[in-house]
Amino acid sequence: xxxxxxxxxxxxxxxxxxKGMYYSITFSAARTCAQEETLNVSVAPNSAANDWGMLPMQxxxxxxxxxxxxxxxxxxxxxxxxxxxxxGVAEDPACGPLIDSVALxxxxxxxxxxxxxxxxxxxEEGPYVLDDRVPQSGEIHRLxxxxxxxxxxxxxxxxxxxxxxxxxxxxxxxxxxxxxFSVGDANNSCEGSMVVEAFAGLDTIKVxxxxxxxxxxKRAKLRFKxxxxxxxxxxxxxxxxxxxxxxxxxxxxxxxxxxxxxxxKARV
Numbered sequence: 001x002x003x004x005x006x007x008x009x010x011x012x013x014x015x016x017x018x019k020g021m022y023y024s025i026t027f028s029a030a031r032t033c034a035q036e037e038t039l040n041v042s043v044a045p046n047s048a049a050n051d052w053g054m055l056p057m058q059x060x061x062x063x064x065x066x067x068x069x070x071x072x073x074x075x076x077x078x079x080x081x082x083x084x085x086x087x088g089v090a091e092d093p094a095c096g097p098l099i100d101s102v103a104l105x106x107x108x109x110x111x112x113x114x115x116x117x118x119x120x121x122x123x124e125e126g127p128y129v130l131d132d133r134v135p136q137s138g139e140i141h142r143l144x145x146x147x148x149x150x151x152x153x154x155x156x157x158x159x160x161x162x163x164x165x166x167x168x169x170x171x172x173x174x175x176x177x178x179x180x181f182s183v184g185d186a187n188n189s190c191e192g193s194m195v196v197e198a199f200a201g202l203d204t205i206k207v208x209x210x211x212x213x214x215x216x217x218k219r220a221k222l223r224f225k226x227x228x229x230x231x232x233x234x235x236x237x238x239x240x241x242x243x244x245x246x247x248x249x250x251x252x253x254x255x256x257x258x259x260x261x262x263x264x265k266a267r268v
Contacts, residue, residue, distance in 0.1 A: 006096040011083070011085075014080070023075060030100075032095050040054055041083070041084055047076050103128040109125070110125050117260040118169060122256065176224070182218070182219055182257045184209065184216050189243045190252065197237075197238070198220070223263075233258075
């Protein structure tokens with residue numbers, strides 16, 4: 001059952017964990033008033049200074065009024081206290097966000113393989129994905145224009161463009177590499193023209209995808225020459241897209257199966 005957090009109210013729970021392991025906490029939240037609200041997510045004990053997540057809640061993007069948030073951290077002790085706090089920025093004390101479906105998941109840092117220079121190219125490792133407030137393990141990454149989650153300071157942003165900095169990879173200058181990936185839709189009634197841009201080094205490619213909202217994908221490749229010892233790989237979804245179920249819910253393309261390989265004999 002959802003819990004409403006009034007001004008300065010908190011939800012706290014102690015959990016036994018493995019010291020030094022990485023974890024992600026995911027939860028669903030909804031607003032009770034039209035004004036802006038904020039949530040502060042933190043873990044104690046925490047050796048890092050100012051390590052918490054301030055999550056603004058001004059616009060909710062799901063069709064049912066519930067949005068999901070994720071925040072990552074490293075456990076500094078065998079027992080931690082997780083806190084979701086309403087700092088009380090709302091003018092009306094009778095308002096306050098609703099919290100539901102809190103999930104905690106251990107994260108196992110992925111490693112590179114000979115078949116892929118990128119870590120976690122299939123997005124197998126990551127926070128729980130809450131679908132209709134039911135925890136599920138996610139295996140794909142949806143590029144939704146107004147949503148960002150994960151990392152040490154996971155947060156949601158309200159930008160027209162959705163950037164996903166996948167990773168920074170060790171590369172050999174002047175060597176040629178090929179970045180391949182899949183772009184598609186999640187079979188969720190998300191229809192329309194979509195474009196995913198991929199960036200690596202000084203090169204970029206725009207991949208158009210016409211979605212019928214019934215599932216499907218296409219493969220794409222970006223061939224580039226490394227200019228430094230580290231190359232940042234990034235993806236961008238530019239357009240707003242909404243579902244065709246009259247809900248007005250925002251949606252976007254799916255990114256999956258991202259691979260980076262070195263090409264030792266480059267074609268001229």
